[in-house]
Amino acid sequence: MVLIPQAAPALRFARFREAIEPRxxxxxxxxxxxxxxxxxxxxxxxxxxxxxxHCIGVNSGTDAMMLALRALDLGAGDEVLTVSLTAAGxxxxxxxxxATPQFVDVDxxxxxxxxxxxxxxxxxxxxxxxxxxxxxxxxxxxRLIEIAHRHGLAVIEDCAQAHGAxxxxxxxxxxxxxxxxxxxxxxxxxxxxxxGAVVTNDDRVAERVRALRELGWQDRRxxxxxxxxxxxLDELQAAVLNALLPHLDDYNRERVAIADEYRRLLxxxxxxLPPTHRGAVYHQFAVTAPMRDLLRSELxxxxxxxxxxxxEIPLHxxxxxxxxxxxxxxxxxxxxxTMLSLPIQPEVANGKISYVAEAVAKASRQCRA
Ligand SMILES: *Cc1c(COP(=O)(O)O)cnc(C)c1O
Numbered sequence: 001m002v003l004i005p006q007a008a009p010a011l012r013f014a015r016f017r018e019a020i021e022p023r024x025x026x027x028x029x030x031x032x033x034x035x036x037x038x039x040x041x042x043x044x045x046x047x048x049x050x051x052x053x054h055c056i057g058v059n060s061g062t063d064a065m066m067l068a069l070r071a072l073d074l075g076a077g078d079e080v081l082t083v084s085l086t087a088a089g090x091x092x093x094x095x096x097x098x099a100t101p102q103f104v105d106v107d108x109x110x111x112x113x114x115x116x117x118x119x120x121x122x123x124x125x126x127x128x129x130x131x132x133x134x135x136x137x138x139x140x141x142x143r144l145i146e147i148a149h150r151h152g153l154a155v156i157e158d159c160a161q162a163h164g165a166x167x168x169x170x171x172x173x174x175x176x177x178x179x180x181x182x183x184x185x186x187x188x189x190x191x192x193x194x195x196g197a198v199v200t201n202d203d204r205v206a207e208r209v210r211a212l213r214e215l216g217w218q219d220r221r222x223x224x225x226x227x228x229x230x231x232x233l234d235e236l237q238a239a240v241l242n243a244l245l246p247h248l249d250d251y252n253r254e255r256v257a258i259a260d261e262y263r264r265l266l267x268x269x270x271x272x273l274p275p276t277h278r279g280a281v282y283h284q285f286a287v288t289a290p291m292r293d294l295l296r297s298e299l300x301x302x303x304x305x306x307x308x309x310x311x312e313i314p315l316h317x318x319x320x321x322x323x324x325x326x327x328x329x330x331x332x333x334x335x336x337x338t339m340l341s342l343p344i345q346p347e348v349a350n351g352k353i354s355y356v357a358e359a360v361a362k363a364s365r366q367c368r369a
Pocket of ligand 1 (some may be wrong): 087
C-alpha cells in the first residue's frame with residue numbers, strides 16, 4: 001500500500017499543468033518579474049471574484065496581516081482580540097506592530113472565535129478583532145461586524161484557509177475593514193512559493209498597503225514618503241494563481257463533496273465531526289478523538305494514511321505568546337489535544353474516501369478498546 005499523504009500540492013499542479021505551464025513560460029520570456037501584468041490581473045480578478053474594491057498582492061499571508069495592521073494604524077497600547085487556535089502568522093504581526101493580542105476562546109462547535117466570549121473580552125483599550133475562518137468554516141461575520149461596530153473596533157479577517165467561503169451569499173474577506181489571504185502551496189488557492197494578499201473596500205487602506213509593500217513608495221517609484229517593506233508578489237506566483245483562480249469554485253465543491261462523503265461514512269457517535277455550514281470550503285476536515293495521537297499513529301502504521309494536526313500547540317502555549325495568555329482557553333486546549341485533520345485535498349482523497357473512513361472507524365474502535 002502506498003502512503004496516502006495528508007496534502008500533496010504537487011498533485012494539484014500536475015492536474016492543472018496545462019493551464020499553469022504556458023503562463024509560467026510567458027513570465028520567463030517577459031521582461032517584468034515582480035509586480036507586472038500577471039500580478040495586476042490577479043489583483044483585479046481576485047477582487048472581482050470576492051466582490052471587493054481592492055486586492056493588493058504581497059509576499060505572504062503573514063506579511064499581509066502586518067501590512068493590514070499598519071494600514072489601520074494599530075500599534076502600542078492597542079489590544080487586538082483574536083484566537084490562539086491558529087497559525088503563528090495570524091498573531092505574530094500583532095507583536096511586530098507593538099500591539100497586544102488578547103486571546104479569546106473558540107466555540108467548541110465551530111472551532112472559531114466564540115462571539116459571546118468575544119463581547120465579554122472587549123475593554124476600553126480594544127481596537128481590533130482578527131477572526132480566523134478556521135479550516136474554511138466561515139465565522140458568523142454579520143454578528144461579528146455588529147459587535148465590532150457597537151464597540152468601534154476595526155476588523156481584519158484572516159481568510160488564509162477560507163478562499164471562496166461564504167456567509168449568506170457574501171464571501172469571507174468582504175466583511176471586514178480589511179482581510180488577508182495566504183497562497184501558501186497547500187491552501188485552497190495556492191502558488192508555488194510564498195504569496196499573500198490584502199483585500200479591502202477602503203480606498204485609503206488600499207493606498208497605504210500599496211505603499212507599505214514597496215518601500216513606502218506612493219505617487220512615484222523610488223521616492224519613499226514613509227516607512228515600508230519589500231513585500232511584493234512576484235509574477236511567477238501570480239501566473240499560477242491566475243491559472244488556478246477560475247477553478248477555485250469547482251475545486252471547493254470537490255472538497256465539500258469529499259466532506260459530505262466522510263460524514264456519510266463516519267459515525268458521529270464515536271467521533272466528533274466538523275460543524276456543517278453551507279458556505280464552508282473545507283481547507284481541512286478535522287474530526288476529534290479522545291486518543292488522537294494513538295489514532296494518528298495507528299492510521300500511519302496500519303493503514304498508511306498520513307494525517308495532520310492543526311494546531312497541536314495553540315499559540316498561548318508557545319513561549320513567544322504565553323505572556324499574553326490572560327484567561328483560560330478550555331475549548332482551544334481540548335481541540336488542540338483531540339483534533340485530527342484527515343486527507344481532504346481532492347487529488348489525494350478522491351477514490352480513497354471509503355478506505356480512509358473505514359480505517360479511521362476501525363482504528364478509533366481499537367483506540368477505545
Ligand atoms: C497559512 C496561514 C497564515 C499565514 O500565511 P503564510 O502565507 O504562510 O504567511 C495565517 N493564518 C492562517 C489561519 C493560516 O492558515
